[in-house]
Amino acid sequence: MTKLSTVNMPSRRSVLAGLAAGGAALTVPGLGARFAQAQSSAPIKLGFQLHRTGIGAAYGRWYERTTQAALKLLNEQGGINGRPVEVVFEDDGTDPKRGAEVVEKLTSQAGCDLIFGPLFSHVVIGSAPRAAELKVPYLVCSEGFHVASGKLNRWTLQPGITDVRSQVASMAPWVTQNLGKKVTMIFPDYAFGHDHRDFFTEAVKAQGGEVIAHVAIPPTETSFTRYFPRIPKETEVIYHVMIGPAVLTFCKELGEFYGSGARPQIFGFIDSLEAVDMGAPGLEFLEGTHFWEGHCRNLQADASESEKAYRAAVGVDGNGASVSDARDIATYAHMFSCWETLFLIKNGMEAAGYQGPADRQKFVEAMEAMTAIPEGLQHPQGDKLFNGKTHQVFGHQNISRVEGGKLIRVHRTSIEDGMYPDAVDYTAQSF
Amino acid sequence: MISGPYLLLALMEGTVMAAVLALTAVGLSLVFGVMRVVNVAHGEFFMLGAVLAWFVAQAVPGPAWAAFVVALLVAPLIVAALAALADWAVLKRLGYEPEATIVATIGLSYILQQGALSFFGPDARPIEAPFTWRIQFPWFGYSGYKVAVVVAAVVILLAVWLFMNRSRAGLVMRATQIDRDTARAFGINVDRVYALVFAMGAGLAGLAAVLLVPIQQAHYLMGHDPLLLSFIVVIIGGLGSVRGTLIAALVIGLSDGVISFFWSPTLAKILATLFVALVLVFRPQGLFGERA
Numbered sequence: 001m002t003k004l005s006t007v008n009m010p011s012r013r014s015v016l017a018g019l020a021a022g023g024a025a026l027t028v029p030g031l032g033a034r035f036a037q038a039q040s041s042a043p044i045k046l047g048f049q050l051h052r053t054g055i056g057a058a059y060g061r062w063y064e065r066t067t068q069a070a071l072k073l074l075n076e077q078g079g080i081n082g083r084p085v086e087v088v089f090e091d092d093g094t095d096p097k098r099g100a101e102v103v104e105k106l107t108s109q110a111g112c113d114l115i116f117g118p119l120f121s122h123v124v125i126g127s128a129p130r131a132a133e134l135k136v137p138y139l140v141c142s143e144g145f146h147v148a149s150g151k152l153n154r155w156t157l158q159p160g161i162t163d164v165r166s167q168v169a170s171m172a173p174w175v176t177q178n179l180g181k182k183v184t185m186i187f188p189d190y191a192f193g194h195d196h197r198d199f200f201t202e203a204v205k206a207q208g209g210e211v212i213a214h215v216a217i218p219p220t221e222t223s224f225t226r227y228f229p230r231i232p233k234e235t236e237v238i239y240h241v242m243i244g245p246a247v248l249t250f251c252k253e254l255g256e257f258y259g260s261g262a263r264p265q266i267f268g269f270i271d272s273l274e275a276v277d278m279g280a281p282g283l284e285f286l287e288g289t290h291f292w293e294g295h296c297r298n299l300q301a302d303a304s305e306s307e308k309a310y311r312a313a314v315g316v317d318g319n320g321a322s323v324s325d326a327r328d329i330a331t332y333a334h335m336f337s338c339w340e341t342l343f344l345i346k347n348g349m350e351a352a353g354y355q356g357p358a359d360r361q362k363f364v365e366a367m368e369a370m371t372a373i374p375e376g377l378q379h380p381q382g383d384k385l386f387n388g389k390t391h392q393v394f395g396h397q398n399i400s401r402v403e404g405g406k407l408i409r410v411h412r413t414s415i416e417d418g419m420y421p422d423a424v425d426y427t428a429q430s431f
Numbered sequence: 432m433i434s435g436p437y438l439l440l441a442l443m444e445g446t447v448m449a450a451v452l453a454l455t456a457v458g459l460s461l462v463f464g465v466m467r468v469v470n471v472a473h474g475e476f477f478m479l480g481a482v483l484a485w486f487v488a489q490a491v492p493g494p495a496w497a498a499f500v501v502a503l504l505v506a507p508l509i510v511a512a513l514a515a516l517a518d519w520a521v522l523k524r525l526g527y528e529p530e531a532t533i534v535a536t537i538g539l540s541y542i543l544q545q546g547a548l549s550f551f552g553p554d555a556r557p558i559e560a561p562f563t564w565r566i567q568f569p570w571f572g573y574s575g576y577k578v579a580v581v582v583a584a585v586v587i588l589l590a591v592w593l594f595m596n597r598s599r600a601g602l603v604m605r606a607t608q609i610d611r612d613t614a615r616a617f618g619i620n621v622d623r624v625y626a627l628v629f630a631m632g633a634g635l636a637g638l639a640a641v642l643l644v645p646i647q648q649a650h651y652l653m654g655h656d657p658l659l660l661s662f663i664v665v666i667i668g669g670l671g672s673v674r675g676t677l678i679a680a681l682v683i684g685l686s687d688g689v690i691s692f693f694w695s696p697t698l699a700k701i702l703a704t705l706f707v708a709l710v711l712v713f714r715p716q717g718l719f720g721e722r723a
Binding site for chain 2: 248249
């Protein structure tokens with residue numbers, strides 16, 4: 001099902017701006033006369049590959065809201081190149097096979113200029129090759145190292161969120177210095193979890209610590225107690241990252257397993273509790289444990305103005321819940337990536353002088369030329385550094401501690417903490 | 432290597448799984464035994480039980496245990512009523528023909544799943560357990576509620592057995608199972624028996640799901656695993672044999688628990704599937720089934 005997000009009618013200002021731009025183009029000799037039609041003020045159509053159903057549905061719900069909010073602001077500010085912007089949302093069921101079909105449908109049937117938004121790494125890996133075949137820019141929000149590893153292609157970029165390799169590398173020193181050096185990792189047994197396994201293990205080793213056990217759990221698992229005896233007794237820190245609809249069950253069963261007995265320190269990725277209320281019964285044991293957060297769910301005392309404005313725009317309160325339903329918890333740590341990606345698309349298209357699908361290659365080249373991204377309303381999560389060669393952005397990460405059921409930030413990494421040598425140079429590849 | 436007290440934990444987890452599985456599979460077995468209908472929508476009736484339990488629990492004010500008790504009583508009844516409706520509207524009209532009913536129940540399963548997606552949404556939603564008492568062993572803690580699930584399952588299965596063997600309705604069902612035509616000749620309303628059996632089978636799956644929701648949450652895709660495992664159990668036990676189903680559920684549940692702990696859950700699934708294949712090759716009627 002296709003849901004067309006009906007954009008506000010272009011304001012008089014944006015129409016005038018569009019006319020002015022059109023007029024300017026007409027004066028360019030040789031080009032204006034021929035492409036006068038292309039220089040219209042017709043909307044720019046962006047495709048959003050959405051996990052509306054399937055195991056990624058909790059993310060999908062908030063990715064759609066975040067994108068709608070960003071779109072509203074973008075159009076209020078005059079759209080892209082003075083043209084209004086439309087986003088076409090298409091559900092992929094969090095399924096790689098359907099993901100590739102969605103890329104095709106958004107490009108060929110809906111006529112979108114580019115596609116952005118998918119999160120789950122198996123879906124991204126399954127869909128990206130189709131985007132390259134169709135030669136359509138594909139901007140993912142998936143955190144996976146598959147972009148910067150060189151596994152994907154020149155049409156696929158990840159400008160809105162730092163990848164797992166960088167995230168874990170930047171936090172490993174804090175974990176080994178503050179929580180313990182003998183770590184047991186619990187992670188989902190697919191691409192995203194494997195990135196965690198490979199790079200956190202490596203990063204802990206570099207810090208003189210050791211990952212003493214890996215507990216891989218199939219991503220569709222619904223019962224977890226049976227995995228916990230694999231956690232060795234000498235474990236000092238449990239590192240957990242879990243995804244999908246069963247995350248609450250996972251955390252509850254972890255709490256039950258240790259009960260009131262002694263337990264190791266616990267460091268988790270907030271993925272294990274995204275869209276879940278920290279106050280849910282059975283989660284009391286998380287008090288005093290630590291979490292990675294891409295973006296802090298609870299409004300922090302030192303929050304910036306742009307952070308507050310962003311939070312209001314996406315309809316999230318100070319506790320990370322929807323302003324209209326306190327039980328509806330946002331996927332706040334991740335969803336900023338949609339917001340920021342949309343504004344990067346705007347900047348990329350404007351830098352490329354984007355007119356229509358014929359300029360897709362120019363758009364990718366303009367994105368590759370990006371470097372520093374300043375903090376602000378367009379980038380409320382913080383400043384970032386984009387690497388055009390690896391198509392990957394690098395940003396700050398947060399470590400929060402659960403205090404009184406709230407996530408309070410105790411550490412923020414620098415961008416440099418998460419840098420690693422380039423594994424690929426996409427700019428050297430052909431389109 | 433993991434050892435000692437964890438064998439106890441493995442057995443406890445295995446028992447919980449066996450209890451829920453037995454409850455789910457016994458419904459599937461009953462429907463096949465009496466009606467000769469392979470109900471592919473069985474897993475979705477299970478899911479429906481969980482989803483309805485969430486709606487009921489939301490609607491009931493007061494403490495968590497009260498909401499849960501109401502859900503436990505009401506949700507399986509609604510599932511059973513829907514199943515009776517499906518029997519009347521679809522299966523009866525197909526004359527209970529085996530091939531046609533398989534295809535029909537596949538269609539039914541999609542309708543139920545997409546219906547849940549439309550009305551319940553794509554998210555997993557928890558129901559609070561009726562109590563939060565925890566058993567604290569020296570080595571690990573264990574949810575008291577899970578133990579209660581096992582007790583409840585045993586009680587329900589006992590009630591089903593009594594119903595089938597000691598009540599008049601059970602007698603009529605068994606008579607229909609043995610010979611539909613003769614039963615009809617004796618004045619038994621076979622259509623009504625079928626509707627009742629189909630409703631009861633689905634209701635049992637729904638009941639199992641309500642018991643499971645406080646542990647696992649309700650989700651529109653949760654019907655896949657119970658369906659697969661129920662088929663495994665029913666094939667091993669022998670289609671139509673309630674006793675075989677119970678024994679097979681215990682074997683599969685416990686072996687899954689132990690193998691998952693000491694090796695891996697994937698290996699447990701592989702072995703269970705292999706076991707089914709072997710049973711189908713060497714004893715197609717199942718371990719306790721009668722040769723057709």
